Amino acid sequence: MEMRRLGQLWPVSALSLGGGGLGQIWGETSRDEAVATLREAVDLGINLIDLAPLYGRGEAEAVAGETFGGNWPSHLRVTTKCMIGERHYSEIAARLEKSVLRSLETMKREQADIFFLHSNICPDSYQYALDPSFPNYGAVRESVFFGEVVPTFERLKAKGLIGAWGITGTGLPRSIMEVLRGEPKPAVVQAVTNLLDSPGGMRRYEEPAEPRNIIRTAKNNDVGVMGIRAVQAGALTAKIDRMLPPGDPEMRDYEKAAPFRKLASKIGEDPATLAHRYALGMQGVDTLVLGVKNREELRAAVAAAARGPLEDEIRRRIDALRLNFQIPRIPIDGEGTL
Numbered sequence: 001m002e003m004r005r006l007g008q009l010w011p012v013s014a015l016s017l018g019g020g021g022l023g024q025i026w027g028e029t030s031r032d033e034a035v036a037t038l039r040e041a042v043d044l045g046i047n048l049i050d051l052a053p054l055y056g057r058g059e060a061e062a063v064a065g066e067t068f069g070g071n072w073p074s075h076l077r078v079t080t081k082c083m084i085g086e087r088h089y090s091e092i093a094a095r096l097e098k099s100v101l102r103s104l105e106t107m108k109r110e111q112a113d114i115f116f117l118h119s120n121i122c123p124d125s126y127q128y129a130l131d132p133s134f135p136n137y138g139a140v141r142e143s144v145f146f147g148e149v150v151p152t153f154e155r156l157k158a159k160g161l162i163g164a165w166g167i168t169g170t171g172l173p174r175s176i177m178e179v180l181r182g183e184p185k186p187a188v189v190q191a192v193t194n195l196l197d198s199p200g201g202m203r204r205y206e207e208p209a210e211p212r213n214i215i216r217t218a219k220n221n222d223v224g225v226m227g228i229r230a231v232q233a234g235a236l237t238a239k240i241d242r243m244l245p246p247g248d249p250e251m252r253d254y255e256k257a258a259p260f261r262k263l264a265s266k267i268g269e270d271p272a273t274l275a276h277r278y279a280l281g282m283q284g285v286d287t288l289v290l291g292v293k294n295r296e297e298l299r300a301a302v303a304a305a306a307r308g309p310l311e312d313e314i315r316r317r318i319d320a321l322r323l324n325f326q327i328p329r330i331p332i333d334g335e336g337t338l
Contacts, residue, residue, distance in 0.1 A: 001045030001305070004286045007187055007224025009114075009164060012077065012287045014280065015305050016048040016226060017041040021293030022063045023056025026234070027241040029293040034063045037295050042076060044302050050190075050226065050289050052081035052118065053103055061106040070108035078107065081118040081168070085137035089144060093152045100161050114188055115153065115162040120171030120204060121145050121179055134204050142175060150184060164188065166224075170202040173210035177217045189218050193227030193279045193288060196257065197324035200233050201249040208326035215284040227288040230279035236260065237272045259321045267314065273304040278318060281309025 002014040020026050022034040029037075038049070051060050064078065072078075082099040084092060100115055120139040128134045135141075140149060153165035166188035169176045180189060192199045192211035199209050218225050234240040235253035238261065244251045257271075264271040279288050288305075292298045310318075 001302070005224075006048075006226070006286045007218075008222050009187055009224055010077070012048045013046045014287060015046055015302065016050050016287045016289045017046050017298075018228070018289040018291045019049070019051035019055040019060030019064075020291045021297070022051075023058075023060035024293065025056055026291050026293050031059075031063065031066070033294050034060075035067045037292065037298050038063060038067045040295050041290075041298055042073065044298070047075055048077045048079070048113075048226075048287060050079045051103070051107065052079075052116075053099065053106070054081070054083065054118070058106055061103055065106050065108040068108065072109060077113040078109065079114040079116060079166075080104075080107070080112045081116040083118040083138060084149075085119065085139055086135050086141075087137060089148075092144070092148045093155070096149070096152050097156060097161070100156060104161070111160060111163055113163045114166050115156065115164075116166045116168055116188075116190065117145075117149055117153075118168045121167065121175045122172045122205075123175060126172065126175075128204055129206055131204055138204070139171065142178070145179065146182065154184065166190065166226075169211075169214050169218075170199045172205050173207065173214060176214050177210075180214070180217045180221050180223050185221060186223055188224040188226055189214065190226045190228050190289070191215050191218065191285075192229050193225075193282055193285050194229050194232045194236060195260065195275060195278045195318055195323060196232055196235070196253055197326065198229075198232050198235070198253050200229065200235065200253055202229075203249070210326075212282075215282070219284040225284055225286050227279055227282065227285040229291070230288055231272050231275045231291065232257075233291070236275035238270065256323060260318065260323060263317060263321065270300070273300065273307075274310065274314070274318070276301050276304040277307060277310045278315065280305055281315065 003011040006012045080103040088095050124141045156162045164187035166186040169189040169191045191214045233250045261271050290301050
């Protein structure tokens, strides 16, 4: 499998294996199938596993612990995550350290290669009009991030519990880009990487998402990029494989993507294959995290990657659908300002 350098860290496979499928949040699977999927992913050349305790309430990390039994291949890298909000402000350092220690115990490892803050990051005075309660459990104010979260990450690095730290870049775009320009800056950002430019249900703010600006800002500041949501939680597949209520963000994106599925049918391609190849060709993405839950889905994604990025003509036809059109915020960050 193609290898790419993850920011200033180390070479990683063009595809990474995400923990959502292993943790059964992307549809039904079994522990045995999840273990078999993880083993096959490694055999196929994937060397980065993206996990978190919130994936199936620890199930994804338990799958990894069972798969390797404490005898992890030396070349294999792993991430974990923690989400904090305002209700945790009195215990940020303790919560982050407790979370990573619990994950290491479950995964049967001594160190996490990357530890991600999975929360939104927002200005101190920002109000989440769509969900006023969200900051209580899922957002961190910029002053708290720079004043408490970052120093805690650096202490965890000094203790040897983590090798590097990063952020999930699905929060308020202007705050994410500010963090990517900061010092010390994250080693890696997880950024939405799909043809809709949609974070789906991960978006809690009113402003337009700006994933391509976030990716470009990361690359201009030597921050590694892990692309996420290549098929937008199933919205870019032939059929969503789990029950979702009407009006769910993923269902809205699925309906929006109808012209894309029509195009895929016209050219005789599977929509998920097209979506993965499109995402793999997005400039600035170092590795694309797969949300697969079984070996069949894994093999299809790996086969798609083996075909390489989309042909220019097909990419142009997808872009011509304008499914990623958003009204940009003003002013919008251009390449010369990042």
